[in-house]
Amino acid sequence: xxxxxxxxxxxxxxxxxxxxxxxxxxxxxxxxxxxxxxxxxxxxxxxxxxxxxxxxxxxxxxxxxxxxxxxxxxxxxxxxxxxxxxxxxxxxxxxxxxxxxxxxxxxxxxxxxxxxxxxxxxxxxxxxxxxxxxxxxxxxxxxxxxxxxxxxxxxxxxxxxxxxxxxxxxxxxxxxxxxxxxxxxxxxxxxxxxxxxxxxxxxxxxxxxxxxxxxxxxxxxxxxxxxxxxxxxxxxxxxxxxxxxxxxxxxxxxxxxxxxxxxxxxxxxxxxxxxxxxxxxxxxxxxxxxxxxxxxxxxxxxxxxxxxxxxxxxxxxxxxxxxxxxxxxxxxxxxxxxxxxxxxxxxxxxxxxxxxxxxxxxxxxxxxxxxxxxxxxxxxxxxxx
Numbered sequence: 001x002x003x004x005x006x007x008x009x010x011x012x013x014x015x016x017x018x019x020x021x022x023x024x025x026x027x028x029x030x031x032x033x034x035x036x037x038x039x040x041x042x043x044x045x046x047x048x049x050x051x052x053x054x055x056x057x058x059x060x061x062x063x064x065x066x067x068x069x070x071x072x073x074x075x076x077x078x079x080x081x082x083x084x085x086x087x088x089x090x091x092x093x094x095x096x097x098x099x100x101x102x103x104x105x106x107x108x109x110x111x112x113x114x115x116x117x118x119x120x121x122x123x124x125x126x127x128x129x130x131x132x133x134x135x136x137x138x139x140x141x142x143x144x145x146x147x148x149x150x151x152x153x154x155x156x157x158x159x160x161x162x163x164x165x166x167x168x169x170x171x172x173x174x175x176x177x178x179x180x181x182x183x184x185x186x187x188x189x190x191x192x193x194x195x196x197x198x199x200x201x202x203x204x205x206x207x208x209x210x211x212x213x214x215x216x217x218x219x220x221x222x223x224x225x226x227x228x229x230x231x232x233x234x235x236x237x238x239x240x241x242x243x244x245x246x247x248x249x250x251x252x253x254x255x256x257x258x259x260x261x262x263x264x265x266x267x268x269x270x271x272x273x274x275x276x277x278x279x280x281x282x283x284x285x286x287x288x289x290x291x292x293x294x295x296x297x298x299x300x301x302x303x304x305x306x307x308x309x310x311x312x313x314x315x316x317x318x319x320x321x322x323x324x325x326x327x328x329x330x331x332x333x334x335x336x337x338x339x340x341x342x343x344x345x346x347x348x349x350x351x352x353x354x355x356x357x358x359x360x361x362x363x364x365x366x367x368x369x370x371x372x373x374x375x376x377x378x379x380x381x382x383x384x385x
Contacts, residue, residue: 031153034160038099041087044080055081082157085164093170095148148174154181159190166194175199184258192230192362201227206345207357217329220290221355224261225334229361231256242299246270246283249299263290271296273318282315293329294319297336304340304358306348316354330354336361 048057058077065075090096151174159180167173176199180190203222213221234248249256250269257264264286271285284297296319298312312333319331333356345358 027153030156033157034153035099035103037083037157038087038090039103040075040080041083041085042091042100042103044084045087045091048084082161082164086157086160089164089170089173094145095152095170095174098145098149099152147178151177151181156187158187159185162187162191162194166191167199172199182262188232189230189259192232196228198226205357205359206340206342206349207355208349208352209355209357212330212353212355213332214329217291221332224263224288224290225332225357225359226261227359229259229336229359231259231361231363234363240301242283242301245299245301249284260286263288264295265289267294273315273322275318275322280315280318282319285319288332291329291332292327294324294331296331296333298333300335300337302338304335304337304345304348306344308335308337308358309348309352309356312356313352313354316356320354332356334359 044058044061047053058080062075062077062080065072087096090099155177159177163173163176167176176190176194179185179193179198185193205222205225205227207222207225209218209221231249231252234245234252246269253266257266265288267285267287269284271282273280273282282296283299286295286297287293288295296312296315298308298315300308312335316331316333324331331354333354335356335358337358337360340358340360349356349358
């Protein structure tokens with residue numbers, strides 16, 4: 001007997017309900033773990049300071065906990081030190097004050113707003129005299145408070161360990177925390193972005209956005225497109241060509257979109273456009289909700305060449321004339337290649353009217369330093385909070 005449409009829709013709705021429930025349960029469990037670790041770090045830091053205990057005390061505490069709670073996981077001496085580091089790094093910041101307030105007030109339920117997509121944070125950009133780089137300074141507003149808590153609860157303790165180990169300032173750590181939570185970065189992707197100094201290289205994608213993108217969208221365009229994209233899921237050989245790269249991206253389109261940034265929807269590959277009876281095919285075509293425009297990617301396995309700009313410019317002209325809908329902004333093009341000279345790129349795109357940039361992709365998977373601590377399960381959390 002063929003299932004009815006009503007039955008199929010019911011199963012679909014039930015599946016969605018189960019998926020949403022599991023997702024929310026995971027988020028709540030992660031929040032519980034982070035609150036536990038932050039509280040434990042606070043207790044350890046305050047007690048060690050007041051009693052003037054040495055660092056060897058952490059090993060003793062870990063041993064005693066294991067004896068009194070056999071099978072307890074995640075509370076090794078190394079993890080206890082990381083909990084102290086988590087607390088001490090954030091204690092005197094807006095984030096530390098917010099988390100401490102929740103612990104002191106006994107708020108075991110999080111506002112529904114905490115699970116909404118991250119809003120664009122209000123930030124001030126200041127110039128550091130010491131290292132001559134930009135930093136993001138938190139602004140004490142209710143919206144920003146919620147944004148900071150979203151970011152903190154939106155990544156795992158393993159993500160936090162990596163951020164604590166590799167970031168030198170609160171501003172830098174908060175930047176990666178926000179990006180990881182908003183873009184669902186894995187620990188591997190997070191480490192790649194930190195090692196590639198994404199925080200310092202914001203806005204370094206060579207492009208012509210300054211004169212080709214409307215004023216209100218310039219900041220978003222600069223933020224959304226990266227100078228380098230990690231595609232560690234692709235194993236390319238020397239004989240693979242652009243079509244092989246394209247096919248592997250399409251086969252792993254979800255991973256590709258997660259690494260691209262926010263707001264991308266995949267339209268298709270080898271997207272066909274026709275002009276005066278001739279057919280032309282765009283490698284990859286997306287739509288970005290934040291920029292409200294089509295985004296064309298042209299893939300090149302080798303080093304960037306100036307002639308690639310002419311081909312991409314032609315595609316953008318056709319997209320704007322034939323495909324773009326009323327109310328959408330002009331299309332943006334990105335040449336994605338293995339190598340590039342920023343100087344050559346700048347001279348290639350500076351006289352082009354259509355917005356475009358040139359980025360590189362990296363396929364070598366750089367494994368993060370091994371983090372083997374096993375976190376406690378959700379059943380163990382309640383007794384500590």
